[in-house]
């Protein structure tokens with residue numbers, strides 16, 4: 072192995088340094104973004120509307136020119152060696168952009184042909200990808216007749232035709248119902264498990280939580296937080312639970328210091344408490360008040376809370392409104 076190869080093996084799948092983008096209308100979409108995505112990672116890019124996610128993805132996939140900074144893909148510099156960098160990437164853009172009057176099989180083989188994949192190989196790959204996307208039985212149908220979810224899966228299958236080492240998806244499941252979304256999650260997990268690094272943007276926070284190991288949160292052109300998903304979730308010191316109660320709740324609820332207890336209806340309680348607090352104390356107090364808890368579940372909106380806390384108007388406030396130190400750049 073040459074020294075050069077050794078370097079690129081160790082290189083991040085994506086390395087972005089002090090990336091800036093000012094559009095012609097002088098909107099500063101990116102104000103110095105730096106991030107690294109490790110090879111093999113499943114990485115989420117989260118942020119509110121207009122944060123700069125699509126601009127970042129556009130630059131990485133060479134659809135948008137950068138104003139300053141650098142981007143490299145598996146060690147290949149995007150500006151110095153654009154075509155080599157592009158060959159490593161598969162892009163699933165947010166908008167459907169295939170020819171609706173072509174058949175899925177043709178869309179895939181033509182796309183591969185455009186990237187120099189020999190015809191016979193392209194046909195083999197197309198069958199494999201259409202089967203993985205559960206579209207093999209639609210291979211010869213007019214794409215226009217596919218359902219919305221099928222069209223989205225076709226976009227992923229097409230991006231995989233060049234066997235990219237880095238797959239980038241801009242809101243791949245937007246507007247797709249939960250069942251199809253879960254099917255797509257399974258496909259993406261398989262693609263990642265087979266070795267492809269994946270970066271996705273999404274507005275579905277449970278999607279990032281279920282798929283991604285690492286994430287960056289971007290707001291107004293800056294990264295406000297990045298690190299492992301678990302570490303970010305652990306930063307939240309408040310946990311929410313929904314308690315189902317046997318029978319009907321009394322008119323007055325007991326007070327449990329340090330917690331917020333609210334009846335959301337006659338037999339359901341909404342509980343928020345510090346992570347470190349003992350649940351037994353809560354159950355004991357509820358028991359003393361004649362309230363029997365039949366079942367409980369965690370409210371799975373922690374990422375949402377984190378997101379609001381980091382990017383919202385009260386970004387300098389903790390979840391209880393207490394002042395927290397400025398968000399660290401990196402969470403170990």
Ligand SMILES: Nc1ncnc2c1ncn2[C@@H]1O[C@H](COP(=O)(O)OP(=O)(O)OP(=O)(O)O)[C@@H](O)[C@H]1O
Nearest residue numbers: 094096098100118119120121122123124125126127
């Ligand atoms: N082609 C363009 N010309 C001028 N301004 C643009 C262009 N594309 C995006 N912008 C602006 O750059 C900023 C970032 O937009 P971008 O599309 O990157 O955000 P986003 O995070 O992808 O948002 P969303 O979640 O809504 O897709 C916005 O203020 C947007 O109006």
Ligand SMILES: [Mg+2]
Nearest residue numbers: 124125126241
């Ligand atoms: Mg966008």
